Amino acid sequence: MNTDKKGxxxxxxxxxxxxxxxxxVPMKLKFVREENNLFIFHIKFVxxxxxxxxxxxxxxxxxxxxxxxxxxxxxxxxxxxVVSEQKKFDNRLLGILTSPxxxxxxxxxxxxxxxxxNVMRRPVIVDLIAYKNWFVGGGGNSGKTTSLQSLIAxxxxx
Numbered sequence: 001m002n003t004d005k006k007g008x009x010x011x012x013x014x015x016x017x018x019x020x021x022x023x024x025v026p027m028k029l030k031f032v033r034e035e036n037n038l039f040i041f042h043i044k045f046v047x048x049x050x051x052x053x054x055x056x057x058x059x060x061x062x063x064x065x066x067x068x069x070x071x072x073x074x075x076x077x078x079x080x081x082v083v084s085e086q087k088k089f090d091n092r093l094l095g096i097l098t099s100p101x102x103x104x105x106x107x108x109x110x111x112x113x114x115x116x117x118n119v120m121r122r123p124v125i126v127d128l129i130a131y132k133n134w135f136v137g138g139g140g141n142s143g144k145t146t147s148l149q150s151l152i153a154x155x156x157x158x
Contacts, residue, residue, distance in 0.1 A: 007031035010039050010083060017061050018054070025053045029081065038069070038120065041081045051079060073119045082119055096123040113151060 011029045018025040028044040043054070055072060062070035069084035096102065096114040102125075106112035109127035118124050128134075128151070136144050 003034045004031070007034060007039050007041075011041060013065055014041070014061065014081065014083070017064060018057065021057055021060075025049055025057060027054065032080070035120070037086050038082050038084045040073075040120070041083070043072075043079045043081055045079075054079075054081075071119050096125065099123055111151075 008031060011031050015027070015029055018027060026046040027049050028046060029041040030044065032040045032042050034040070051072070058070055058072065062068075065083075066085075067083050068086055069082070071082050073080045073082050093114060096117075099105075102123075105123075106125060109125070109129075111128040112125050113128045115124040115126055136148060138144050
């Protein structure tokens with residue numbers, strides 16, 4: 001099935017799900033694009049629908065529709081629904097460090113520090129000079145200590 005047909009099929013299934021919940025959460029979805037096995041939909045609100053109402057149904061919608069990835073993503077005033085039938089993708093640090101655009105993205109940074117990937121599966125890299133305070137959190141064996149060790153090693157090089 002091609003991307004546009006799959007996008008339309010997902011759009012219809014998602015819209016039908018949210019219209020059928022009680023109380024209904026009507027919205028208009030516009031299929032924007034498929035990127036890295038993610039289907040991205042722009043959400044246009046219908047009167048009476050809020051982001052909170054949508055968020056309240058995300059987990060059940062994901063399970064009901066049989067999708068492995070189902071999250072909201074905000075960019076400014078726009079709200080997007082990002083879905084995928086695939087469960088995981090390669091989100092290792094090596095993926096960021098081997099990215100062809102890494103040098104261009106970090107050339108003006110003093111201490112570039114890769115954080116991870118955002119919901120759109122794009123690398124997130126920050127310049128630590130801009131941050132006065134940090135909070136490092138995460139589950140067990142998620143890389144907190146390794147991140148701090150990498151940070152110390154990078155700071156010593158400066």
